[in-house]
Amino acid sequence: MTGNGSSKRFSFYVTNGDVKDDEVVEMAKLTMPNKDANEQQEFQKPLYNIRVREDSNLNMMLGNSPAPDCSTFCAFVFAYITYTCQYAPKLCWTLAAIALVVASYILLIGVFFNPTEQFGVIEHDFTNVRSQYDFSLKDIKHWCIKGDNDSCDCEDPLQPSPRSEFRAWSKSHIGNIQQITNLIEADLPNPDIAFLGGSIIEKMDGKWFGSITDSRLQNLAKIFNKHFTNLDGEPSEGDSLTAVALGIAGDTNPAVLYRLLNGEMPKDFEPKIWWLELGMNDLGRSQCSEEIVILGILRVVEEIMNQKPNAKIVINSMFPMAELRKQFDPHEQNMGLEQSFGGKPKKTNSNNKGENQKRNSNNKANDNKNSKNKADKHNNSKKSDNGNKNGNNGKSRGLRHSPHDLPVAIGGTSHSSHTISRLLPPKAITKMKGNQKYQHKYNPVTHRENKLPLWTSIMAINKELAKFSSKHENVFFYDVTNHFTEQNGKYFNLKTNLILPAGLPTEDGYDLWERLVVTKARGILAGVHE
Structure with a gap:
């Protein structure tokens, strides 16, 4: 110091x-x-x-002082804003104006330009319907699931409508007819079960547009042969039921109806049970309303009841589905529709299409006219049915342009391994809200269309089909919902190891479903109704 x-x-x-x-x-x-x-x-x-x-x-x-809370942060932000407005007023007013414009835009879009859509509402009772003439299309308020008549590609659910403009579809249809013909010629005209439907039914037999195209489809064919007797004479496991699968990928209800009236339900073909898997493509691809889907399914049921009065009919519930079927692939839907069918379809002047484009203006007029001429239509329908019964030789109008041979390959594209990516187990859980009857069309922030609550519509359709089955003899409803979903409060979780979000079962899903079908079918054939 x-x-x-x-x-x-x-x-x-x-x-x-x-x-x-x-x-x-x-x-x-x-x-x-x-x-x-x-x-x-x-x-x-x-x-x-x-x-x-x-x-x-x-x-x-050492950090022993108390941590800053939300109020401290808010105070800091407020102080910063105050400082900005005090020393840079122009910048402050500019930011405030931008915030006001953004908030007003979101409010305007979210309220005035964001309509509320309603789902899962079925206003009419279809449980007592016994004939197509009990249907009245003029009472259908909307044809599309979104609540309008223009956003979907739905055809008249009461009229048969082929997809013969696609060569692959025509080949598949001819293949189904040939399969039935082979059964009749082999003295096996009455199998225990005839499966009828679209993508799920064709795929269960290991085919896609009439052909087995890869190893995974072959695995599905093996699963099918494990549960049901192979009608070609090959041995199967255990005492299996005999069955035939009549499906074409992508088929809607009008297309299935056309196939029945044109060769896939001949007079000599008498299955004990018709097992129907319908409506998935009508809802998930064409985006038809719930009532249009129901009308299409019941129209197919009515046709089978009229032509096969002794047969038993099982309406399989619609499989759980969380996503639209936008594309075509037997495993992951990564292939375009035109590619799967073998190229662009030819342009046709379909009367159904013209009527669909003018539904709003013509529905009432057409139905009034139809009601006056109901007797004439009934007679014409009988003539048409007789013509179909006598003309199951592949010469119908929709099949003329196609060669009358069995399908060997799908034209227009290759189903090789590089076009179909490897199917991996889904990692994320797919949740579906159980009863979402109302939803805004757009997200108010991004202005993107909200995902359609398909599960709400499927539950409503299944409920109506179950009611219909309970009121009609020899008609049964089989619900598979609990086997492919698990409920968690108000949500349903897809069992993604058994079924894909687009409603196509996996290999394990097919194995489970076919085991359930065998059990249910045995009970029906034995007269034991659960």
């Missing part, structure tokens, strides 16, 4: 923390030798504990 007076005066500020308070006082006295006793006594009053200050600094460094 040597040097001039100023250095002596401030030297105690840099002393080590080990120096005691009394030592500090002694050093202070040495720096003020000329001060009187009163001044020295005054200096001694505010004793400064250096260690206390050091301890408090250490505590702050």
